[in-house]
Amino acid sequence: MKYVLTADLGGTSCKLGIFDQELELIEKWRIPTGINSETELLKEIATSFQKQLEKMESNVDECIGIGIGVPGPVNFKDGVVNGAVNLGWKGKVDVKGILSNLMNLEVIVDNDANLAALGEQYKGAGKNYSNVAVLTIGTGVGGGIISNRELMHGFKGASGEVGHLKVDHTEQFQCNCGHRGCLETVASATGIVNLCYDFQKDFPESILSELIDAGTLSSRDVITAAGQKDPLALKVLNKVGYFIALGLSYIASVVNPSHFVIGGGVSDAGHILLDSVISQFPTVTFPPAAEGINIVLAELGNDAGIYGAARLVEQYIK
Amino acid sequence: MKYVLTADLGGTSCKLGIFDQELELIEKWRIPTGINSETELLKEIATSFQKQLEKMESNVDECIGIGIGVPGPVNFKDGVVNGAVNLGWKGKVDVKGILSNLMNLEVIVDNDANLAALGEQYKGAGKNYSNVAVLTIGTGVGGGIISNRELMHGFKGASGEVGHLKVDHTEQFQCNCGHRGCLETVASATGIVNLCYDFQKDFPESILSELIDAGTLSSRDVITAAGQKDPLALKVLNKVGYFIALGLSYIASVVNPSHFVIGGGVSDAGHILLDSVISQFPTVTFPPAAEGINIVLAELGNDAGIYGAARLVEQYIK
Numbered sequence: 022m023k024y025v026l027t028a029d030l031g032g033t034s035c036k037l038g039i040f041d042q043e044l045e046l047i048e049k050w051r052i053p054t055g056i057n058s059e060t061e062l063l064k065e066i067a068t069s070f071q072k073q074l075e076k077m078e079s080n081v082d083e084c085i086g087i088g089i090g091v092p093g094p095v096n097f098k099d100g101v102v103n104g105a106v107n108l109g110w111k112g113k114v115d116v117k118g119i120l121s122n123l124m125n126l127e128v129i130v131d132n133d134a135n136l137a138a139l140g141e142q143y144k145g146a147g148k149n150y151s152n153v154a155v156l157t158i159g160t161g162v163g164g165g166i167i168s169n170r171e172l173m174h175g176f177k178g179a180s181g182e183v184g185h186l187k188v189d190h191t192e193q194f195q196c197n198c199g200h201r202g203c204l205e206t207v208a209s210a211t212g213i214v215n216l217c218y219d220f221q222k223d224f225p226e227s228i229l230s231e232l233i234d235a236g237t238l239s240s241r242d243v244i245t246a247a248g249q250k251d252p253l254a255l256k257v258l259n260k261v262g263y264f265i266a267l268g269l270s271y272i273a274s275v276v277n278p279s280h281f282v283i284g285g286g287v288s289d290a291g292h293i294l295l296d297s298v299i300s301q302f303p304t305v306t307f308p309p310a311a312e313g314i315n316i317v318l319a320e321l322g323n324d325a326g327i328y329g330a331a332r333l334v335e336q337y338i339k
Numbered sequence: 340m341k342y343v344l345t346a347d348l349g350g351t352s353c354k355l356g357i358f359d360q361e362l363e364l365i366e367k368w369r370i371p372t373g374i375n376s377e378t379e380l381l382k383e384i385a386t387s388f389q390k391q392l393e394k395m396e397s398n399v400d401e402c403i404g405i406g407i408g409v410p411g412p413v414n415f416k417d418g419v420v421n422g423a424v425n426l427g428w429k430g431k432v433d434v435k436g437i438l439s440n441l442m443n444l445e446v447i448v449d450n451d452a453n454l455a456a457l458g459e460q461y462k463g464a465g466k467n468y469s470n471v472a473v474l475t476i477g478t479g480v481g482g483g484i485i486s487n488r489e490l491m492h493g494f495k496g497a498s499g500e501v502g503h504l505k506v507d508h509t510e511q512f513q514c515n516c517g518h519r520g521c522l523e524t525v526a527s528a529t530g531i532v533n534l535c536y537d538f539q540k541d542f543p544e545s546i547l548s549e550l551i552d553a554g555t556l557s558s559r560d561v562i563t564a565a566g567q568k569d570p571l572a573l574k575v576l577n578k579v580g581y582f583i584a585l586g587l588s589y590i591a592s593v594v595n596p597s598h599f600v601i602g603g604g605v606s607d608a609g610h611i612l613l614d615s616v617i618s619q620f621p622t623v624t625f626p627p628a629a630e631g632i633n634i635v636l637a638e639l640g641n642d643a644g645i646y647g648a649a650r651l652v653e654q655y656i657k
Contacts, residue, residue, distance in 0.1 A: 152493050152494050166593065168491060169489075171487075173594060173595075175470050175594050175595025175628075176470050176596060177595060177597075177627065177630060178595070178627075179591070179592065179628035180594050182628055183592055183593065185592050185625030185628070186588075186589055186592050186593075187623055199626060200624075203625070271505075274497065274501055274504050274589075275589065275594060276484070276498050276594065277493025277494050277495060277496070279495075306503075307497065307500050307516050308516060309497045310497035312495060313495065314494070
């Protein structure tokens with residue numbers, strides 16, 4: 022028993038990885054997802070694993086199990102995915118059953134955001150501390166909570182859905198979830214653009230004005246402009262930092278993690294945004310829950326998901 | 340091994356209980372706390388247990404261990420309490436060490452609010468479900484989170500400090516924690532009175548006007564007036580219900596419990612307040628985290644703490 026097989030399914034490609042039993046990454050590669058049905062896609066993953074094992078002059082008998090992350094709601098106990106819309110999967114797909122039949126190996130399935138969180142906690146910026154919360158800020162805001170070194174799932178798998186903490190009580194922007202004021206509406210890539218349009222009238226001299234007028238502004242433009250000390254961009258990132266800090270304050274009072282890890286595309290804004298979160302967090306958080314807390318940037322980038330998948334195999338498949 | 344000894348320390352009295360090994364309560368009684376030093380108080384507890392065991396024609400050899408709840412910050416691992424101000428304890432007190440020396444039994448110590456939560460989860464309104472959050476609403480707002488049937492403690496024991504979730508973004512009222520807008524400022528006994536003073540000018544006909552003018556209004560008056568359909572009292576409890584619902588929404592998105600249990604003196608407002616929370620919870624909560632959730636009143640009253648202490652002995656002392 023030497024190897025742990027891992028997969029992180031996304032809308033356009035699936036990242037695959039093989040780890041050794043010390044959870045060191047040996048190989049990683051990608052295959053396209055796209056137009057395949059769920060069964061075809063899972064078959065391709067199995068075939069791709071088998072080819073790679075052959076290359077390594079190994080086979081499934083030398084593997085401990087498979088960990089796989091799927092973008093959608095997962096029943097962690099039975100490994101069934103229910104409505105992974107970004108993959109075009111309708112209804113329930115028994116990922117665990119299908120993949121373990123194909124490979125003759127034990128399979129464990131979890132939500133992709135949860136696995137990215139677990140990867141960061143174990144091998145990334147969380148440095149294997151017991152209690153870590155991870156926020157992934159990209160197109161939306163996702164997350165995962167690790168308590169006593171285990172991923173929290175809760176009653177129906179909604180633990181760590183921190184993008185929908187209500188932080189904007191002006192409720193300016195509608196969220197995809199149907200409510201208003203969610204963290205995702207003011208701290209995601211879309212949220213940054215939302216706030217920029219909102220604040221622009223006070224900053225006619227901003228270098229972003231042209232993009233705003235043309236309606237082509239992206240969050241990346243705002244981040245770049247903040248690097249150039251554009252006052253509008255700085256004000257927006259400061260406000261985004263406040264909303265993230267407020268979201269973290271809720272997580273802190275509920276589960277009191279020692280580390281908050283912030284990842285995802287928006288975290289590329291790096292220290293401007295991070296500093297804004299760090300400076301505002303103590304002003305909104307119950308002091309005993311803020312004491313000694315570290316707020317840091319994620320370290321594993323797009324590999325976080327396969328690291329988390331490998332860790333899950335280590336924890337649940339003996 | 341037949342018995343579990345339990346204690347729930349409070350500012351004026353200490354509740355003691357003896358359970359059998361099926362965690363059925365056999366005896367409960369109280370001793371005054373008051374002016375004793377910490378060592379004297381723990382000695383009195385030990386003596387009181389021994390007397391009761393004698394009455395039962397038993398002794399410590401027939402006991403599994405002692406569980407004790409203390410109102411203050413507890414280091415769960417080493418059983419040391421650091422600054423239980425309501426007991427007049429300054430600095431650190433090694434409750435576990437002192438009590439286990441006195442009784443020659445294993446001792447486990449936790450915060451009183453945590454134990455009340457565990458008691459409700461195990462034998463009360465939580466009916467031993469795996470994931471339960473308990474809010475205790477009295478003079479302040481406390482709580483405890485049970486995940487996978489275990490109390491959460493977090494990095495420094497601040498898990499479940501839900502009284503300090505920022506829910507009132509008008510930040511009208513100062514909280515004892517130094518911040519403004521905490522759940523405790525608008526949903527505790529004090530919070531109910533705060534909101535009543537705030538809303539009174541729109542309700543000159545309220546039956547509470549006289550008490551308001553005299554400055555003697557209590558939360559109990561507001562609850563009684565709501566039972567008599569006084570419009571001011573109903574408006575206040577509706578707003579309190581909103582703030583509690585918002586606090587629950589944060590807990591729901593972070594840990595996704597199946598049951599919320601609401602206890603403490605203010606929950607005596609019973610179904611008027613509970614109905615207000617239940618009806619507003621789905622309007623502020625991420626739908627997947629709200630789905631199938633039960634919001635119920637606590638069932639064990641003042642016995643919750645000793646039930647929780649007994650459960651903790653069952654879980655941690657073999």
